[in-house]
Amino acid sequence: MLGAPGAGKGTQAEQVARARAIPKISTGDILREAVHNGTAIGRRANDIMARGELVNDDVMIGIVRERLDQNDVRNGFILDGFPRTVIQAAALDEIVKGRDPLVVIEIVVPEDELVRRLSRRMVCEKCGETAHGAAAKIPDCQRCGGRLVQRSDDHDAVVIERLKVYNRQTQPLVEYYQTRPTFRSVNGSQASDRVASDLMAAIESAASGVAAKGVRP
Numbered sequence: 001m002l003g004a005p006g007a008g009k010g011t012q013a014e015q016v017a018r019a020r021a022i023p024k025i026s027t028g029d030i031l032r033e034a035v036h037n038g039t040a041i042g043r044r045a046n047d048i049m050a051r052g053e054l055v056n057d058d059v060m061i062g063i064v065r066e067r068l069d070q071n072d073v074r075n076g077f078i079l080d081g082f083p084r085t086v087i088q089a090a091a092l093d094e095i096v097k098g099r100d101p102l103v104v105i106e107i108v109v110p111e112d113e114l115v116r117r118l119s120r121r122m123v124c125e126k127c128g129e130t131a132h133g134a135a136a137k138i139p140d141c142q143r144c145g146g147r148l149v150q151r152s153d154d155h156d157a158v159v160i161e162r163l164k165v166y167n168r169q170t171q172p173l174v175e176y177y178q179t180r181p182t183f184r185s186v187n188g189s190q191a192s193d194r195v196a197s198d199l200m201a202a203i204e205s206a207a208s209g210v211a212a213k214g215v216r217p
């Protein structure tokens with residue numbers, strides 16, 4: 001799943017994962033957990049994340065390689081927040097070689113809308129659920145009752161840096177993937193349930209094109 005910070009990748013990935021009963025793998029969540037647990041990777045990632053920059057490619061590729069080696073991804077998986085650089089994308093192609101082709105969906109949202117969304121979004125301290133709109137205005141998480149807080153990297157200056165980093169390092173991935181028969185773009189400015197249905201349709205069409213033509217990435 002490709003898209004700028006605030007495009008709705010996490011929320012949408014969660015729904016796809018639930019609908020298809022496959023794991024959602026969010027590299028941002030993995031790193032936040034590592035920071036929380038004070039592991040060696042977490043200690044190194046902490047400052048980089050706080051500045052809105054990207055963690056080193058080798059570290060990220062190692063994390064994803066290890067995760068995709070586990071049994072629960074055999075029937076598929078959804079990646080949220082990875083790849084973020086062309087080097088990571090090339091490594092991912094190598095990691096999934098011999099498996100079904102990757103379906104790549106870009107969620108497109110204009111930049112002014114992204115800034116607005118990021119500065120308003122809240123997350124649950126306890127379960128990590130993201131709250132938007134009306135749900136972000138009440139103090140408790142609707143899923144588990146935990147306290148809602150602003151993500152430390154959703155403050156204005158860091159948001160601007162994250163969008164810059166996205167444009168410079170991650171946006172080129174659209175060019176990397178867009179000629180593949182398994183690439184689709186979805187309009188992420190619509191209501192969330194509309195984005196979800198477009199997304200499901202895009203995944204179906206990309207995956208069935210693959211099945212019909214036997215296309216390899």
Ligand code: AMP
Pocket residue numbers: 005027028029031048049050052053054055056060080081082083084088153162
């Ligand atoms: P996210 O929750 O996806 O917005 O990620 C939060 C932060 O974690 C990013 O701003 C980066 O600092 C770091 N991060 C997450 N995924 C990656 C990745 N694939 N490559 C490099 N840094 C990452």
